[in-house]
Amino acid sequence: MRDDVDLHIHTARIGCANETMTVPALLERCEQEGITTIAITDHLNTPDQLPTHLQIKEDLRAYEGPIKITWGVEVNVIDKDTGAVSINEEQVEEAGFEFVIGGPHSTYFTEPDIRGIIDLQHKLMMAVVNNPLVDVLVHPWWFGRGEFENGTLAWMTDLQQVPEEHIDELAEAAVATGTAIEMNACAIITNPMYGPAFQEDYKRYLRDLYERGVSFTVSSDAHDINSVGRSKLAAQYLDEIGVPDDRIVVPPPSDFS
Numbered sequence: 555m556r557d558d559v560d561l562h563i564h565t566a567r568i569g570c571a572n573e574t575m576t577v578p579a580l581l582e583r584c585e586q587e588g589i590t591t592i593a594i595t596d597h598l599n600t601p602d603q604l605p606t607h608l609q610i611k612e613d614l615r616a617y618e619g620p621i622k623i624t625w626g627v628e629v630n631v632i633d634k635d636t637g638a639v640s641i642n643e644e645q646v647e648e649a650g651f652e653f654v655i656g657g658p659h660s661t662y663f664t665e666p667d668i669r670g671i672i673d674l675q676h677k678l679m680m681a682v683v684n685n686p687l688v689d690v691l692v693h694p695w696w697f698g699r700g701e702f703e704n705g706t707l708a709w710m711t712d713l714q715q716v717p718e719e720h721i722d723e724l725a726e727a728a729v730a731t732g733t734a735i736e737m738n739a740c741a742i743i744t745n746p747m748y749g750p751a752f753q754e755d756y757k758r759y760l761r762d763l764y765e766r767g768v769s770f771t772v773s774s775d776a777h778d779i780n781s782v783g784r785s786k787l788a789a790q791y792l793d794e795i796g797v798p799d800d801r802i803v804v805p806p807p808s809d810f811s
C-alpha cells in the first residue's frame with residue numbers, strides 16, 4: 555500500500571487552497587505525516603496563472619528537506635464540445651511541468667438530466683484520457699457541492715446509472731494511452747455529498763477499472779493544511795479493493811536545481 559505518496563496537492567499561491575497551504579508549511583506537514591513522495595499540482599485554468607506557477611516552483615527550489623517532489627499542474631476541461639483542456643504544449647514547456655493531471659470540473663448542465671450528464675461526463679473523461687499532455691485523469695464522478703445543492707445532481711446518490719460500456723471504454727483508453735486514474739481522498743472519500751451507497755459503488759467502479767488493466771494514483775487533493783495526509787485514505791481505499799503497488803503510479807521526482 556502506497557500510503558507514503560500524495561500526487562495532488564494545491565498551494566496558497568493560486569488561491570484555490572487556503573492561506574494555510576504555503577509551500578514550506580505543506581512540506582513540513584508532509585514530513586510529519588510520513589508522506590515522502592508528492593506532486594505539487596496547482597490549478598492552471600487560464601494562461602495568466604503561469605507566472606504564479608513559476609513562483610511556486612521557486613518556493614520548491616528553496617526546499618532542502620527529504621521529500622521527493624514532482625513538479626505538476628492540474629488542468630480543467632474548458633470546452634464541452636471537444637473536451638479540450640486548459641493547457642497546451644507551449645505552456646507545459648514554459649513552466650517545465652513534468653506531471654499533468656486533469657479532468658472535468660463542472661456538469662455543464664443546469665437541469666437534472668441523468669443520461670445527458672453521465673454521457674457528457676464520460677465523453678469529457680475520454681477526451682482527457684486520450685489527451686497526450688495529460689498523465690492522470692483526476693477524480694472521476696466528482697462534482698461541485700453547488701450542483702448537488704441546486705438540484706442538478708440530487709439524483710446522484712450512487713453510480714448505478716453508469717453503463718458498463720463506459721467503464722470498458724474508459725479502461726481501454728487509459729491502458730492504451732498509459733494514463734492513470736486518480737483515487738482522490740478529499741473529492742470522493744471525505745466528500746460529504748457522497749453517502750455509503752455511492753462509496754460502495756465507487757469501490758466496485760475502481761475494481762472494474764483495475765480488472766481491465768488500469769493503473770491508479772493516490773492523492774489527497776488537499777486545499778487545507780489539515781487535509782495533508784488524507785492521501786493515506788486513498789491508499790487504503792485502493793488496498794481494500796485489491797490494487798497492488800505495481801498498479802500505483804509514482805512519477806520520478808523533478809530536479810529543481
Ligand SMILES: [Zn+2]
Nearest residue numbers: 628659692693
Ligand atoms: Zn480537481
Ligand SMILES: [Zn+2]
Nearest residue numbers: 562564628775
Ligand atoms: Zn485539485
